[in-house]
Amino acid sequence: MAASNKGIQTIEDVVSHLIKHPADDAYIADLLTSSDYLTLWQINIERNPWQYDDVLLAEVPRKECEEYCRGIVEDDANGPHRYVVNRGAFKGLHHRFSLATFKLFFELYDLLSSEHRQRVTVARRWLEANGLIAPAIERFHVPHTSEWFATLHQWDPVQAAQTKFVVDDAGREDVCSICGDDPADDYRLAKPFRPAGTTGTLRLCDDCLEIRRAMGEPYEKL
Incomplete structure (x- = not known):
């Protein structure tokens, strides 16, 4: 039983355990849904609503605002965010194993990916509106390349x-x-x-x- 496994400390540990012991799926899924883990993301929205809203962001002191916006946009340019990577991983795990826990993690990272994209979009709009970066050039990949x-x-x-x-x-x-x-x-x-x-x-x-x-x-x- 997962409750007695002191080696489960990280999400990676949960994945490894469930692949070996799928019978523990319902127990772990219940732990997740009954805890605050799946709703922790709401804390940042409540504490920092300005990160998600153009009007509120404009009220932040300029120096602080520029530092924040540059940081999040530059970080986004370095490659796929971990939320996106984890979303894809749990999409594949749920398809392969059909476990409720993997579905919960997929839904969580799907939501977190959207929240992160909103922060990046708002930050980029502020930088563009203030002439600090050039407007983004829209790019896309041609299918099947x-x-x-x-x-x-x-x-x-x-x-x-x-x-x-x-x-x-x-x-x-x-x-x-x-x-x-x-x-x-x-x-x-x-x-x-x-x-x-x-x-x-x-x-x-x-x-x-x-x-x-x-x-x-x-x-x-x-």
Whole structure:
């Protein structure tokens, strides 16, 4: 039983333990939901609401504001945030093992990724509005390129593996990312709907495009 395992100290320990002892899943999931662990992120929003709001951020003393904004934007430019990396990892773990604990961690890091993206967006807008950095050049990865697969694998390793199988099975890259049919065109999610940490692009046939749009995903042609 996990309760008697004093070696469980970190999230990595939890993952390792559950892979070996999946029968403890319900117990650990209950510990998570009954504790404050899954809601700790709310403390930062309550203590530092200015990090998430343009109007409140503008009220922070300029020197302090610039230092904060530069720090978070520069950190974001160094590579995928750990929240994004952990989100992708638990997406894959939940798909493979179907454990409630892994699902809870995935949902937590999915939320944390969105919260982090909001902080970065607000900070960048302040820096741009004050002429301290140039406006960001919007970039995206073309579907089925090596860069596209690498980015998608970090965000959603399950979808990345499924699309890789579809493309390899078709023996060509100009097919639908979902079903492998052709013809297929390149699309990108409308900006307000793009999740943090992924390019938001897919190569879609007409049928899969309509299905995605019906699911509330407004893809626009590149």
